[in-house]
Amino acid sequence: MDIDIRTIVLQIINTLILFFVLKKILFKPVTKFLDERKNAIESKIDKTEEDLKAAADLKAEYEAKLTEARKESMTIMENATAQSEKKKSEIIAQAREEAERIRHKANEEIEVEKEQALIYLRDQLADLVTSAASIIIEKNLDSDSQEYLIDRFIEGMDGANEE
């Protein structure tokens, strides 16, 4: 069993050939492949995390918007309520005013009517008194004294009426 230099040299050459071939067809491509897959998975995980974050942000944004919208709708509703309340009181006030006006007018009319009625009554009364007086006294007064008497009578009535 001697050491053969030629075998040593051949084996070194063989090993080098095997090394270069395996490096080319096995180690380099597989390592590259594994690294690429690792990178792909990593980037996918990163992207997923980013997406999740973006989704969370979006959700927060939408929630904020929703809250705002709710608030806004509340404000609008309140405004509307206040406005309708105002309108209502306005309408009521207007109605009240109208009623007041109508009543006032009615009062005025009544007053006028009353006035007219009084005038009419006064005339009637004058006639009545005249005829009553003529019946009672059985004697016609001269027209001057007759007028005088009637006027006095009516003034007395007016005074009583106004009191």
Place this chain on the structure above:
Amino acid sequence: MDKALEGASVVFEIFGIPITETIVSTWIVMVVIIIGAYLITRSFKRLPSGVQNIAEALVEGINDFTVQTMGEKNRWFASYAGTLLIFIFLANISGLFGLWPPTADTGTTIGLGIMTFFIIQYQGIKNKGIGLYLKNILLEPIPILFAPMNIISELATPISLAFRLFGNILAGVVVMGLIYSVVPIVVPIPLHIYFDLFAGLLQSFIFVMLTMVFVSMAIETE
């Protein structure tokens, strides 16, 4: 039995160079490895299945093993370490397939040892610079006095690597030869598992591991 002690016989000669059984076995092992690697890596898919898993696990295991032993910056060494591991392991167990194990021949193991030796020296000079490299060998720890010992220690590294592997595998071949001459049936089976598979895997690991340790020691600049 006699065969084991005689060593590898010459099969034929090319241009006066004797081609021994060792070389033929090595070629067969190489062809098997290369064809296997080609077939497995030819149809790599994104989603691994079948043998692709084995190839991925093997390459990843070797990469991780290299990074663990030598650090991340020496990842480049993985393809050489992996080549050694696969080649030595298959060479060690080739006896199971009726071949003469190439690693039971000093020609192979010394060849591998010499390669390790040159990688160590090259990396030492490259990383330390020729000055520090020579200083480490000639002037440490005591100038000149220790230089011969340092040189012997450097030369001993490949020799010990080569003969550890050679001795273990040849011893397996010899012991198996003896066993076969005494009890040729049943008994050799578990012994094959030990001497070929177990010792074969272990010795390939030891060779690669020590190569890695020596190389990373040479690279370390302190």
